[in-house]
Amino acid sequence: MYILGHSAITASAANAADRDMDLRAAAALSLAPDLIDKPVHLLFPALVNGSGRSFAHSALGALGALAVLALLLARRPSLRRPLLLWACYLGHFLLDRMWEHDNPKIVLWPLLGPFPTQLPGVGPGDGAVLGYNLAGELIGLALILRLARLHRLYERPRLAAFLRTGRLS
Numbered sequence: 023m024y025i026l027g028h029s030a031i032t033a034s035a036a037n038a039a040d041r042d043m044d045l046r047a048a049a050a051l052s053l054a055p056d057l058i059d060k061p062v063h064l065l066f067p068a069l070v071n072g073s074g075r076s077f078a079h080s081a082l083g084a085l086g087a088l089a090v091l092a093l094l095l096a097r098r099p100s101l102r103r104p105l106l107l108w109a110c111y112l113g114h115f116l117l118d119r120m121w122e123h124d125n126p127k128i129v130l131w132p133l134l135g136p137f138p139t140q141l142p143g144v145g146p147g148d149g150a151v152l153g154y155n156l157a158g159e160l161i162g163l164a165l166i167l168r169l170a171r172l173h174r175l176y177e178r179p180r181l182a183a184f185l186r187t188g189r190l191s
């Protein structure tokens with residue numbers, strides 16, 4: 023799944039769980055595994071066997087994200103709903119369908135060996151994957167437009183307040 027799918031689906035779920043949630047943080051955490059692993063793949067492909075999913079898509083990466091949230095909570099006790107924010111990170115695994123094909127080798131890295139070199143069913147030429155990703159983007163766009171209409175984010179002051187606080191209420 024791509025940017026709109028991950029961020030909008032996850033932020034909408036977080037908003038349903040907590041109406042005062044900072045949706046900027048929810049969206050950022052929903053994208054964090056790709057924001058970490060894609061540059062690693064581009065800069066150090068040999069380190070991750072050429073895989074676009076590696077450290078941040080693993081259980082160790084998820085525990086690292088939890089540790090970072092715990093440190094942030096220790097420094098900033100006002101941090102709202104850290105476990106819900108962590109769920110936004112874990113939601114990335116769900117939307118990436120990390121149980122399919124060789125993905126469990128990534129999730130359980132390094133227990134099942136090194137990162138797989140090529141993941142079947144995740145290439146851009148795979149029609150089912152393309153359909154899934156396209157559907158995710160369309161659903162994400164629809165969710166963003168729905169939230170924008172419901173909360174009148176087309177009005178400049180309301181949009182500015184949302185961008186400043188991340189909150190819709």
Ligand SMILES: [Zn+2]
Pocket residue numbers: 055056075079114118
């Ligand atoms: Zn991913």
